[in-house]
Amino acid sequence: MNKWAWSGSLCLAVLGLMAGLASADPIWTIGEFDNSYAEFDLDPHDDPIVAEYRIGDPFDTFPFGLGTDIGSQDSTINIRFDAVLDVPSIFTICWSPGQLGPEQFEVLLNGVFVANSPLRVGTIPAEWTTDTFNVPAATGTEHVLTLRHLLTIETGHGTWHDALQLAPLNRPSFRPTFERFSKSV
Ligand SMILES: [Ca+2]
Numbered sequence: 001m002n003k004w005a006w007s008g009s010l011c012l013a014v015l016g017l018m019a020g021l022a023s024a025d026p027i028w029t030i031g032e033f034d035n036s037y038a039e040f041d042l043d044p045h046d047d048p049i050v051a052e053y054r055i056g057d058p059f060d061t062f063p064f065g066l067g068t069d070i071g072s073q074d075s076t077i078n079i080r081f082d083a084v085l086d087v088p089s090i091f092t093i094c095w096s097p098g099q100l101g102p103e104q105f106e107v108l109l110n111g112v113f114v115a116n117s118p119l120r121v122g123t124i125p126a127e128w129t130t131d132t133f134n135v136p137a138a139t140g141t142e143h144v145l146t147l148r149h150l151l152t153i154e155t156g157h158g159t160w161h162d163a164l165q166l167a168p169l170n171r172p173s174f175r176p177t178f179e180r181f182s183k184s185v
């Protein structure tokens with residue numbers, strides 16, 4: 001199977017679960033949750049160490065992974081967007097550590113540390129996994145969510161991105177169903 005077309009069902013299943021936990025109206029989504037990085041910028045060799053992406057830019061300008069240039073680069077992506085973040089949000093990312101070595105990245109909002117991803121080890125075949133991060137509320141309307149590769153070891157080849165999403169927290173879409181159920185009993 002061509003690795004560029006590799007796909008599976010884990011991310012889609014987890015995304016379905018997350019759809020019941022997060023708002024039905026995400027603040028933004030980058031890429032498609034389809035267990036593939038094909039929609040992104042597939043050539044990392046011309047990318048800067050700090051890549052800038054603004055929500056609304058074409059997906060094929062978003063790096064398909066972190067730390068992919070030479071397999072050991074400490075790379076960063078700044079995702080810039082305008083939004084009111086007066087309530088906490090949840091950042092969901094479906095990603096893969098690829099086929100070789102451990103990978104990990106950190107998440108920041110407006111330069112403030114949010115969380116580290118789990119450290120995941122590449123496998124053959126590669127596996128996709130979804131991680132979520134609780135993002136605190138923030139003032140202002142211009143924001144930047146930063147992903148930064150943490151490992152600079154020589155054995156990893158960087159991460160792969162399937163899709164990324166930011167959505168408001170505490171507005172679960174299953175609530176109306178529950179309310180209807182409650183009223184019926
Ligand atoms: Ca590129």
Ligand SMILES: [Ca+2]
Pocket residue numbers: 031032033034035036037038039161162163
């Ligand atoms: Ca994808």
